[in-house]
Amino acid sequence: MAPPPKTKRSRRGAAVVEFAVCLPLVVLLMLGMIELGRGVMVQHTMQEAAQAGCRVYSARDTTIDQAEAVISEAMTRAGISNYAVTYDPPTKAAMNVHLAPVTVSISVAYADVAWVTPNYLMGASVDGRCILPADVD
Incomplete structure (x- = not known):
């Protein structure tokens, strides 16, 4: 049997070096995917909460407190706090x-909902909005 070629011996540590170079990039990509998934999940939750609140707010014989209760319940179940809700028109009167058109908008700072808080998104916010027709006489 012939001895192994010398090129195999000289590449002994190449796998370790390649791993050391690639690992940070792979970890960065994984954390980015996790953070992107969280952002999409929060945006979808806020969209659904805005739709539920707008459905209640635009109906006749309802109050703004009922709409806020529906939104608060949805946001609490999702574990989201420190959000702001705006209504257009601002009162039922x-x-x-x-x-x-009746608009309900919900906004939260991205830093309040991020799992892996990146510094470059600190000033960003996540918004959810719904517009429905008013059901009044």
């Missing part, structure tokens, strides 16, 4: 035209 201002909602006086049948089928006029």
Whole structure:
């Protein structure tokens, strides 16, 4: 049997060096995918909460407190706090035209919902919004 070629012996530590170079990139990609998934999940949750709140807010014989309760329940179940809700029109009394658009918007700072908080997204926010027609007389 012939001895192994010398090139095999000279590449002995190559796998360790390649692993050391590639590992940080792979970890960075994995953390980025996790953070992107979290952002999409939070945005979808806020969209659903805004839709549920808008459905209640735009209906006749409901109050803004009922809409806020629906939104609060959805956001609490998702573990999201420190969010802001805006209504357009801002009061039920201002909602006086049948089928006029009613908007509910929810916003939260990205730093409040991030799992792996990157510094480059500190000023960003995640928003959810829904527009439905008003059901008034």
